[in-house]
Amino acid sequence: MKILVIGAGATGGYFGGRLSQAGRDVTFLVRPKRAEQIAAEGLQLVSPHGDVTLHPPTVTAGTLAGPYDVILLSVKAYGLDAVMDDFAPAVGPDTMIFPVLNGMKHIDTLTLRFGAGPVLGGVCLVATTIDPAGRIVQMAPMQELIYGELDGSITPRVQALDAAIKGAGFEAKLSPTILQAMWEKWVFLATLGGITCLLRGTIGDIAAAPGGADLALRMRGEAAAVATAAGYPPSEAMLTRTGGALTAAGSPLASSMYRDMRNGGAVEVEQILGDLVARAKGFGVDAPLLGAAYANLSVYEAGRLKS
Numbered sequence: 001m002k003i004l005v006i007g008a009g010a011t012g013g014y015f016g017g018r019l020s021q022a023g024r025d026v027t028f029l030v031r032p033k034r035a036e037q038i039a040a041e042g043l044q045l046v047s048p049h050g051d052v053t054l055h056p057p058t059v060t061a062g063t064l065a066g067p068y069d070v071i072l073l074s075v076k077a078y079g080l081d082a083v084m085d086d087f088a089p090a091v092g093p094d095t096m097i098f099p100v101l102n103g104m105k106h107i108d109t110l111t112l113r114f115g116a117g118p119v120l121g122g123v124c125l126v127a128t129t130i131d132p133a134g135r136i137v138q139m140a141p142m143q144e145l146i147y148g149e150l151d152g153s154i155t156p157r158v159q160a161l162d163a164a165i166k167g168a169g170f171e172a173k174l175s176p177t178i179l180q181a182m183w184e185k186w187v188f189l190a191t192l193g194g195i196t197c198l199l200r201g202t203i204g205d206i207a208a209a210p211g212g213a214d215l216a217l218r219m220r221g222e223a224a225a226v227a228t229a230a231g232y233p234p235s236e237a238m239l240t241r242t243g244g245a246l247t248a249a250g251s252p253l254a255s256s257m258y259r260d261m262r263n264g265g266a267v268e269v270e271q272i273l274g275d276l277v278a279r280a281k282g283f284g285v286d287a288p289l290l291g292a293a294y295a296n297l298s299v300y301e302a303g304r305l306k307s
Contacts, residue, residue, distance in 0.1 A: 001025065001164040004068040004090050006083055008034055008043060008058070010128040011100065012074035013136045015145060015170065017045050020056045022168035027068075028058045029087055035060055037134050046131075047138035049169065061085075067092025070161060073099040073110075074124065077271035080106055084113050091118060096161060098147055100124035103186050103271040107150070120158065121178035122147045123185050125171075129259075144171035148178035183232035188242045190276050191220040193255035194293030195246070197267075197300075202258075203251040213247040215289065220246060222287040226276055229283035261300060269297035 001024070005016035008028045020026040020043075030038070035058045042053040068090045075083050080101065091097065091114055099106055100122040110119045127140040145165060149158050154176060162174040175181055192203075195216045199206050206212035220242060224234045234242075245253060257267045273294040280287040 001069045001160065003027070003070045003072060003164070004029055004064075004087065005072045005074075006087055007075050008038060008136075009074070010130050010136055011124055011126060012072060013043060013130075014045060014047075014126060014128045014138060014143070015074070015124065016056070016072060017043050017052070017054055017136065018143075018169045019165070020054050021052055024164060024168065026056055028056055029064070029090075030058050030060065032060050034058075034134075041134065044133075044135040045138070046135050048141050049138070049143065064089040066090075067095050069095065070164070071095060071097045073097060073101065075101070076266070077101045077103060077106055077268045078266055080109055084110070088113075094157070096120055096157060098122050098161070100145065101271070102189055102268060103275055104182060105271050105275045116150075119150065120147055120161075121150050121182055123178070123181045125185075143169075144173065146173045146175050146178065146181050148175040150179060152176045152178070180232050180235075183227045183230065184234050184238045186272070186276065187220065187223040187227050187234055188238075188245075189255065190223045190272050190290065191216065191242070191246060192253070193257035193268075193272055194290055195219050196254045196258040197261055198289075198293045198296050201254075203246060203248055203253040207247050207249050207251065216246040217243060219289040219293070222280070222285070222290050223276060225285045226280045226283060226287065229285050230279065257297070261297070264304065266304070267297055267301060269294065269301055273297060 003024060003026045005012045005026060005028045008030050016026050016028060038058055042055050044053045071087055071090055095118050097110055097118045098120050123146040125142050125144040128136055128138050131137050149155055165172040206216055227234055260267050277287060277290050277294045
């Protein structure tokens with residue numbers, strides 16, 4: 001199975017690297033500068049599961065020749081529109097587009113561009129970053145990909161994808177309820193990103209502040225109410241797990257949005273918070289804390305673009 005990984009950043013580079021290490025047929029679509037870096041220094045993974053330097057094939061926009069079986073898509077959501085033009089030549093009649101972006105908006109965007117047929121649902125669970133040397137650094141042991149047909153069916157093509165991904169050094173799960181998994185991750189990420197950016201601190205900082213833990217749980221309640229209105233109520237197990245994670249005393253946990261904001265970078269505000277707030281309004285769900293977090297990051301983004 002020919003796999004095209006879009007980008008060699010923190011997420012795509014990590015999972016694509018592990019697939020390549022396991023002997024899968026993986027090519028990375030990257031910018032010219034990243035291609036030069038990989039050619040000179042290799043694709044370097046620094047991980048609790050073992051460090052490795054790989055030398056996978058790369059291509060750049062405009063040099064794709066023919067379709068791929070799978071396109072693993074893990075770019076930041078705000079970069080999706082631009083990157084679709086780059087990988088469009090790789091989409092053939094039997095190609096599966098496997099996105100692991102945050103939120104749900106990307107499903108509509110991909111379907112509008114390529115039709116419903118190629119698009120799968122996907123979730124990734126990993127904590128990685130790119131260090132100044134261009135290495136992909138895994139910050140916690142968790143590493144999992146979850147995938148499935150959006151309608152929940154177990155098709156021959158998704159079974160073939162499952163066979164290709166399993167046994168590559170990370171957890172891999174074919175799910176007949178992928179939309180549920182996507183909504184549950186969205187509820188958690190919107191809460192984590194919203195509360196850490198709104199209150200300007202880690203979960204430990206927030207838990208130590210007067211009323212901080214309660215605010216985190218109230219924001220999660222708003223996000224869960226939107227998911228419930230959409231037909232995907234979070235499970236009790238998910239609520240218990242995330243409740244503990246969002247209120248843990250002394251926790252260093254923070255969202256990538258918070259780290260990006262601290263560094264003056266772009267944030268996925270429209271995809272993680274804006275779309276959720278819009279759906280809340282559409283369902284008639286009251287979500288003032290999510291709305292405040294959305295307004296907060298919208299002000300930040302507007303200021304960043306002016307500077």
